[in-house]
Amino acid sequence: MPADPGLAELAPDQRLRRLELTVTRRLNGLLHGQYRGLLPGPGSEPAGSREYRPGEDEVRRMDWAVTARTAVPHVRQVDADRELTTWLLVDASASMEFGTADLDKRELAVAAVAAIGFLTAGVGNRLGAQVLRADGVRRFPARTGRTHLLGLLRALLAAPRATGPGDRPGRMPSVGVSVPVGPPELTDGLAALHRVANRRGLVVVVSDFLDGLPDDPGEPPPWERTLRRLAARHQVLAIEVTDPRELELPDVGLITLVDPETGRRREVCTSDRRLRERYAEAAAAQRDQVHQALRRSAATHLALRTDRDWSADIVRHVHAQRRLAAAPAGVARGGAA
Numbered sequence: 145m146p147a148d149p150g151l152a153e154l155a156p157d158q159r160l161r162r163l164e165l166t167v168t169r170r171l172n173g174l175l176h177g178q179y180r181g182l183l184p185g186p187g188s189e190p191a192g193s194r195e196y197r198p199g200e201d202e203v204r205r206m207d208w209a210v211t212a213r214t215a216v217p218h219v220r221q222v223d224a225d226r227e228l229t230t231w232l233l234v235d236a237s238a239s240m241e242f243g244t245a246d247l248d249k250r251e252l253a254v255a256a257v258a259a260i261g262f263l264t265a266g267v268g269n270r271l272g273a274q275v276l277r278a279d280g281v282r283r284f285p286a287r288t289g290r291t292h293l294l295g296l297l298r299a300l301l302a303a304p305r306a307t308g309p310g311d312r313p314g315r316m317p318s319v320g321v322s323v324p325v326g327p328p329e330l331t332d333g334l335a336a337l338h339r340v341a342n343r344r345g346l347v348v349v350v351s352d353f354l355d356g357l358p359d360d361p362g363e364p365p366p367w368e369r370t371l372r373r374l375a376a377r378h379q380v381l382a383i384e385v386t387d388p389r390e391l392e393l394p395d396v397g398l399i400t401l402v403d404p405e406t407g408r409r410r411e412v413c414t415s416d417r418r419l420r421e422r423y424a425e426a427a428a429a430q431r432d433q434v435h436q437a438l439r440r441s442a443a444t445h446l447a448l449r450t451d452r453d454w455s456a457d458i459v460r461h462v463h464a465q466r467r468l469a470a471a472p473a474g475v476a477r478g479g480a481a
Contacts, residue, residue: 160297163258166455193218227268229286231341231378232257232296233333234275235351235385236303238404244389245451252450253350254300256383259458260348261293271296274337276328277303281336330355334370347378349443352385353434361433364440371441380443384434387450391431392424 193207196217210218234257240249247255261271265288272286273296282303284296330351341347349371356366374380393414401410414420438445446461448454 159254159301160258160294163255163297164262166255167259167262193220195219227270228264229270229272229341229343229345230260230264231286231337231345231347232260232271232273233330233337233347233349233351234273234300235330235333235349235355236275236277236300237328237355238278239352239354240385241404242390243387243450245387245449247450247454249352249385249387249450250300250303252385252448252454253383254297255454256350256385256448256458257300258293258297259455261296264346265290265293272340274333274340275300275303276330276333281328281333283336329366331367331370334367334374338370338374341374341378345378346381347374348381348383350383350385352390353382353438354430357430357433361429365433365437368437368441371438371443375442380441382438382441382443382445384438384445384447385450386431386447391427393420395420 193210196206196211196219205219207218207220234253236250236253240253242249243251257273264271268288270286270288271284271293273284275282275284275296282299284292284299330349330353334349337347353365353367358365371380371382393412395417396414398411398413398415401412402408412419435445444465446458448457
């Protein structure tokens with residue numbers, strides 16, 4: 145019996161049907177209920193107060209009336225809005241065109257967008273997006289309906305892929321002296337999203353977050369400040385997409401590594417154990433740098449890998465967020481300890 149084809153081997157419409165079935169069968173029943181989507185709130189309908197949790201709650205949500213009455217810090221709780229506007233920023237740049245498992249990073253990003261779209265779809269809920277592609281930014285206004293979501297997913301699947309450093313927009317051409325306008329960066333996409341997302345809602349950023357990452361771990365990446373501004377007004381979910389080969393090198397002899405953003409090539413002998421160890425250490429430090437930047441930005445972090453079951457990872461993440469939101473303050477502090 146032939147093996148079941150992978151997502152990347154299917155035609156675009158077949159991939160969309162497969163994604164929709166996965167979300168409907170595996171995620172929808174587990175995550176929906178009383179207008180709860182990917183994150184537990186926030187909203188605008190009052191739902192009481194609970195004790196403040198240091199390091200977890202935002203001071204701007206402090207309920208000063210209850211705090212003064214009880215002499216114990218409390219924060220306001222709110223129910224999720226019944227009409228949710230979700231804004232997506234999807235990274236479809238050259239660094240996302242990599243994968244050594246069942247999916248490449250771009251395919252995984254499409255799967256994440258499908259999960260968000262199908263799970264937040266509802267009466268009155270709207271979905272808008274900005275896609276950072278090799279040929280520029282593709283914008284989708286916030287609209288309702290399954291047809292709108294499927295159009296966004298088709299555009300992600302059909303986004304042009306970089307074929308080489310000379311053919312990529314924004315890179316120095318191999319012949320001639322003119323330099324075209326550079327491709328959109330994550331910082332630019334976040335700034336544009338901040339301008340259009342006027343109403344408080346959910347902002348989801350899907351990327352590997354490698355854009356502009358400085359060599360100095362103590363220096364913040366250029367997108368951190370803009371992401372923090374978005375988190376001050378919206379609920380922000382940062383979906384980090386990675387591949388296992390970005391974290392460690394296998395022992396496969398001499399290979400040629402290519403930087404997808406610049407086209408630079410370098411031959412590396414992976415048989416060198418010390419080199420593989422240094423690579424793993426540098427990769428771990430790089431991912432920690434991203435994680436710390438996301439944490440400082442007050443964004444909720446969801447890590448997805450191309451070699452893992454992305455639907456199971458989303459379910460685990462949402463359940464963990466809900467348990468944290470619903471747990472009494474004492475229990476939450478005890479668990480953290």
